[in-house]
Every structure is written in structure tokens, then in C-alpha cells.
Amino acid sequence: MHLPIALVLAALPLLAMTVPVTENSDLTPHPGFSIPIAKRSNLYLADGSVNTTKLQGMTTRPVDKVRRGLDAYKRNTGATHPLAHNVKMSIKRATGNVSLTDFEADLWYGEIMVGTPLKPFTVDFDTGSSDLFLPGSNCDSSCAGHTAYNPRSSSTSRDLHETFSLAYADGSTVDGEQYTDTVSIDGLTATKQTLGSATEYSTGFEDSQFPPDGLLGMAFQSISVYGAPPVFQTLIDQGKVTQQEFGFYFAEDGSELYLGGTNTALYSGSFTYVPVFFQGYWMTYFDSFTVNGVEVLSFTTAIIDTGTTQIIGDSSSVQLIYDQIDGAEAAPEYGDGIYTIPCTFDTPIELTFNDVTFSVSPSTFNLGPVAQGSSTCVGGLGADDDLYGLWIVGDVFLQNVYTVFDVANSQVGFANLA
Known part of the structure; x- marks a missing residue:
């Protein structure tokens, strides 16, 4: 489900190009905490x-x-x-x-x-x-x-x-x-x-x-x-x-929240920014969700949420994505909207924001085996029947990028990890 066209058009002036953020890109220091x-x-x-x-x-x-x-x-x-x-x-x-x-x-x-x-x-x-x-x-x-x-x-x-x-x-x-x-x-x-x-x-x-x-x-x-x-x-x-x-x-060691700026030692290259369409949540969109090179979803509304473990979407779209993953199965015995995948999972998964693609590591998408020694693992994408074209993007994706929440410009930015 796409955003209403009026909302999309209203947000277009906020769309930013990919902005360089090297350590020396600004001669004025901006101390952060x-x-x-x-x-x-x-x-x-x-x-x-x-x-x-x-x-x-x-x-x-x-x-x-x-x-x-x-x-x-x-x-x-x-x-x-x-x-x-x-x-x-x-x-x-x-x-x-x-x-x-x-x-x-x-x-x-x-x-x-x-x-x-x-x-x-x-x-x-x-x-x-x-x-x-x-x-x-x-x-x-x-x-x-x-x-x-x-x-x-x-x-x-x-x-x-x-x-x-x-x-x-x-x-x-x-x-x-x-x-x-x-x-x-x-x-x-x-x-x-x-x-x-x-x-x-x-x-x-x-x-x-x-x-x-x-x-x-x-x-x-x-x-x-x-x-x-x-x-x-x-x-x-x-x-x-x-x-x-x-x-x-987010990392196994050295995770941090940086207030009043970003920590340039932890990311490389450029930030890719996407606008917050409507304040309340950090509500934005992703261009596409790609599995093994196949685009399964296009322009989709998303909330960026550090308080959510999985990526969560509407049931029909999530099913389409797991259909592209060999061996994936719905597993309602473990909870509503839960799917399992083979523990050998290595299928490439990518999310694209403002024409820039970011990979989701198999190690973060694979949440772990359902039991000790099992060859069946839990997938990092969950479904909820009460969502209609809205997704919640949590730690399964956010562990793969450095994320900045820009209040002044009402936008979220992603950069590759250093």
C-alpha cells in the first residue's frame, strides 16, 4: 500500500540528495555526547x-x-x-x-x-x-x-x-x-x-x-x-x-547513543536521508525490499524504531518475501506472524532508501535456532494482520547501519558502518 499521493507530494521538497559526511567536511566542530x-x-x-x-x-x-x-x-x-x-x-x-x-x-x-x-x-x-x-x-x-x-x-x-x-x-x-x-x-x-x-x-x-x-x-x-x-x-x-x-x-561491543551530532568514527562514506512524512513517529518510507536480487516490495511506509527487534510488515507482503527464501515456513506454534528459515540461511536481503541500497546481514536476519542443535532457525521478519501497508523497521536492519535521527530537518539518515 502506497502513501496517499498528496502526502508524497507535500514531502518532496524535504527529499535530500545523498550528503557527504566525512570527518573534515565541516571546519566548525560540533561537540556531541x-x-x-x-x-x-x-x-x-x-x-x-x-x-x-x-x-x-x-x-x-x-x-x-x-x-x-x-x-x-x-x-x-x-x-x-x-x-x-x-x-x-x-x-x-x-x-x-x-x-x-x-x-x-x-x-x-x-x-x-x-x-x-x-x-x-x-x-x-x-x-x-x-x-x-x-x-x-x-x-x-x-x-x-x-x-x-x-x-x-x-x-x-x-x-x-x-x-x-x-x-x-x-x-x-x-x-x-x-x-x-x-x-x-x-x-x-x-x-x-x-x-x-x-x-x-x-x-x-x-x-x-x-x-x-x-x-x-x-x-x-x-x-x-x-x-x-x-x-x-x-x-x-x-x-x-x-x-x-x-x-x-548497535553492535555486540561498543554500542552507543550519540546526542547532539554523530560519531564520525563509527560510519563511513555518506548519509542517505529520507524525510519524516508526518511527525509523531520517525515515519518515513523505503523504496524497495529486495530478496536474492528480486524486488518484492516498492515504496512502503515505515517507522524506524530502536525499540523493536524484528522488521515487521503486513501479512501478505511478508508472505511474499518468505516465498523467495528457500525452506522458509510460517511457524504459528511460536507466535503470530513468526516464520522459520534454515539455519544455513544466506539469502541476500536489501532495503533501499532514497535510491541507496543497504544490505541486511544473514547473521542479523537469522535470530537463532528454535532448539539446541536444530537446523531450523527463526527469521528476523515478522508479520501482523493489523498492519495495512505499514512496516516497522527495527534492530534486524538497524544493526547493519549507523542511523541518525535529525530533528531540525525532520529526517532519518543511514550510513554504512566503518
Whole structure:
């Protein structure tokens, strides 16, 4: 399904040519701030095989997150986001043993400081949402093992006397109270930042399942459940960053979030930029999805989401792609929209953005064997029946590129890794 032509034409002035970004391309230095991030995966067992119970809901969780943002957009703006036509807005009933335990299979998290005096917390950095929440000091036993945020211990904390509730498809929620306080990331300090202090964490946020203390959203204000500026937007508004962009680099070792620019040591060549068609999500498009040299999809709407493990698309398109992969099969026994592939998988897969093609490594597309010693593995592309021509591009692709999220120019850029 293509974007409406009026929306495409409106975005055409934003389309950028491929822009050189060598280290010496700008004589004026733009200092940025590097935040180390670590990966924690709940997707694997100790023997290296995929924990198939965690696959339950892997594709539906990101879609539920999109629904929540679309609801928030309508509350915040009074208008319907264009993506509402691409997503079935009714919430699915939970099926089987699906709980918030599989909130995210892979998490990329790092440290922030909150309050006065500053106190350290770890958070999952998520470009698919826009709010910051932490476990509160009055949270019940569900928050055990996490560092608690105590607004009474911070001289800069202010109670907004507003509650919040983040709901999921299985009926689980994260509930709490909204405050403003000081939030600092590697010395970049946002004052009067809205955040949530949770009074209840569902089982998926227990320490054994969700190692960070909380979550920090990095999408746009219009999908904020609080209706408030996200942390990076506050840093921009308060003049704390020189460049209004941040970059993500995902790797087994040395992963980082870079605020206020990009880390030139981690990518090579040029950035290829694609416009954000409609703010809320980092919503853009890819030109084509190619399998073994065959173009299966053309011009497709996509959300770029660091908080999603797989690439997720509508069921019919995903089926067309797996039809091009020898030995691929639907595997509903492992979860809705899950497919398996041979563990010897080496089929070339490519996504093209603004006429520039990027490869998806077989090692990132292959999520691992369904059991120890099995020759059957889980594919990194999932399907959801509630998507209509909308895709969510997660870590299976993002681990292959350096990604910059450019707030000032409302665009996303990709570069090859160094």
C-alpha cells in the first residue's frame, strides 16, 4: 500500500540528495555526547537457542505501541494521524500464554541522571515512543530490583497532579504519577522535564525480565502520552545541544547513543536521508525490499524504531518475501506472524532508501535456532494482520547501519558502518 499521493507530494521538497559526511567536511566542530548503551536480550536460552515462549507477542507488541501513540496523537492534536488508516485500531485479545514478559526481546539501554541531587538510573532508549518513566518510590513489589525514583528526595521535583497509564494488549499496564524534574544525560541537562513515576510495574518490567529501571522515548511530542516534550526536545528547546540530531550505533561491543551530532568514527562514506512524512513517529518510507536480487516490495511506509527487534510488515507482503527464501515456513506454534528459515540461511536481503541500497546481514536476519542443535532457525521478519501497508523497521536492519535521527530537518539518515 502506497502513501496517499498528496502526502508524497507535500514531502518532496524535504527529499535530500545523498550528503557527504566525512570527518573534515565541516571546519566548525560540533561537540556531541556519547552515551554507552548495552544490549540485554530475553530472546535466548543459555544454550544459545531461541526462547520460543518469548517469541509470543514479538510482532504484536510494537504494533500495540503504535496504537498507543496514535491515540495520544489524537488527544494531543485533535486530529487523526495518517497512520491510523494503516493500523487496525481495536486491541487484540491476548492469546495463549502471552504476558508483558515479552515486552521487548532485545533492549538497548544506558544511564541517565535524575533529580537534585542527581541520581543514576538505567533506561531503554526507544525511538518508537516519546515518554520517560521510572519506577517510583511508592511502587509495589513489581518494581523490586530496580532503582526507585523518589520525588520527595529531589529539590527540583514538582508534582503535576496528573496520572498516566500505559496499556498493553494483554491488559497489563504501567501506572503512575507525572512529575517534572531535572534529567541529565552525560552532562546534557534538561530542567523541568516531564517524567512518569510508576506506582505499578507489570510482570514484564520485573528485574529479571527488564534490566533497565525505565524507558526513555525519543520520538516526537505529538505522540506523548503525557502531552509533553520528550527529553531530547527539551534539550533542544533549552539550547543544550549544538546539533539537533542523535545517532545510534548497535553492535555486540561498543554500542552507543550519540546526542547532539554523530560519531564520525563509527560510519563511513555518506548519509542517505529520507524525510519524516508526518511527525509523531520517525515515519518515513523505503523504496524497495529486495530478496536474492528480486524486488518484492516498492515504496512502503515505515517507522524506524530502536525499540523493536524484528522488521515487521503486513501479512501478505511478508508472505511474499518468505516465498523467495528457500525452506522458509510460517511457524504459528511460536507466535503470530513468526516464520522459520534454515539455519544455513544466506539469502541476500536489501532495503533501499532514497535510491541507496543497504544490505541486511544473514547473521542479523537469522535470530537463532528454535532448539539446541536444530537446523531450523527463526527469521528476523515478522508479520501482523493489523498492519495495512505499514512496516516497522527495527534492530534486524538497524544493526547493519549507523542511523541518525535529525530533528531540525525532520529526517532519518543511514550510513554504512566503518
